[in-house]
Amino acid sequence: MKKRLTAAALVCLLLFPLESLGVWKELEGAQVSAKGAALYDPAANTFLYEKQGDTQLPMASTTKIMTALLVLEHLPLEEEHIIRPEWTGIEGSSIYLKGGETLTTYDLLCGLLLESGNDAAVALSCLVSGSEEAFCRLMNEKAAELGLENTHFQSASGLDGDAHYTTAKDLARLTGAAMEKEEFAAIVSQKTISTGDRVMKNHNKLLTLSQEVCGVKTGFTKKAGRCLVSAARREGRLLIAVTLNAPDDWNDHLRLYDSAFSLCAPRQVLEGGAVGSALVLSGEKSQVELYCNGSFAPFLTEEEGQNVSVQVVGPQTVCAPVQAGEVYGALRVQLGDGVIYETPVYYKETVEKLPPAKNFWQKIWQGLWGGK
Structure with missing residues (x-):
């Protein structure tokens, strides 16, 4: 057609x-603890709220949203991989990979998105591109393709780096693209997943605090502070909230969703x-x-x-x-x-x-x- x-x-x-509706006037005075924040409707490609939405900030492990998106574009979920010793013992959060063990792409994605395993991020980046450095080039190419003009990646895991940054609005747009992938949305919506000998528990506390929340990723480093990306659905409408460097991130997100959804009705x-x-x-x-x-x-x-x-x-x-x-x-x-x-x-x-x-x-x- x-x-x-x-x-x-x-x-x-x-x-x-x-018309382009822009930021909702009713949410302009919302109290959010974050240094940078955004509330986004991916279907309408509209921002309902922002606070320093275009300010470049570190993103910690919310980086892994891009890592997962690229993995889903390049590796079959059921494909099995033998873990190399150099992918183990990575700095930061870990799923404690062992050299020589065999895991599927799906197993590694669960470790990446639920447990925020930096070792899973390194393993997946090497499986896709041969090295984490080459994978970062792929990440930046994808960022450009998605129109993320204020985003640059230096690692697949989100460890701090001088050239590793995003904005609340860019991260919201990225998450909108990732949530279009059914496999991604299914993984990040789960509180617990059993894969092989591992039980993966989701770090996203919002999945327990609200039945409407359906994802997506937490993050923290000393430099980045508490970072959180979430998604919530009410009456079929999906919204994505992003907070970067937010001491009270759980409540920030719940307040944004409650405020936004309370203004809506079936039309x-x-x-x-x-x-x-x-x-x-x-x-x-x-x-x-x-x-x-x-x-x-x-x-x-x-x-x-x-x-x-x-x-x-x-x-x-x-x-x-x-x-x-x-x-x-x-x-x-x-x-x-x-x-x-x-x-x-x-x-x-x-x-x-x-x-x-x-x-x-x-x-x-x-x-x-x-x-x-």
Whole structure:
């Protein structure tokens, strides 16, 4: 399907234009202990709150979000690896890898994300790139690809370095990309995972404090302070919170989620039914009606509900024959810079192809205008 806007099928179910909503005014005065913080909606690509969101700061073990994202792009989860002695005894937090033991990619990712094992980070970086140094180059390339302009990696684990930094907003965007990976989201949502002979316990206390929290990663070094990235979902809406150098990080995150979600309610944006029509070439009719199924009531603030755009996307014209019930294109609901919902759009009726033209002028007429 070509992603072109169809003028004949454009549907504006709301009268308000799509705008960049920016930081929510209601959250501007939120009390957050962090030096840098952000609250992010990855679906809409919108920041709801920030505090020094573009200030470069050390990130400690939240670095491992990027490490895991790259590992998932390069190594199969079930692949087995023999641990080399040089990957053991790494400084800082550890899952106590032993030279010669065999673990899967999945085992190592659990050790990386739940137990924050620096040895798991080194092992995975070497498995992907041959060395941690080469892996860091890959990390920085991925950062550039994701548009993280204020981020630079110097290790796969998050140990302090003069050139190892990020911002609250960059880290939120990175986490949004990682949470799109089902395997990543599944691992970071678990309080405890048993892999082989190991039982991995998640350091993320928020998973116990709130049923809505579904990830993602803690971090701490003396230089970086307490760093925390979390994700929470209510009524289907996912938000990501980031705090860097935050003495009261658990409460910072809970307050941000409670404040943000309390401003939201289900807003009826879409109801199933007719959504316009498309032009038909060489058919018995020149137009075909379109429809979609189901309804959509996203969890939004009142202002957001007034800034939603609903559009039908598909080819500008279709050639007969078309069959009732076949997919024409898609209906998309947009908020901010992101698509927050998409559903198929179908042909409501069958339009048969015109029989062969009897003469030259009839052929020209049918080619230009189709049927009746």
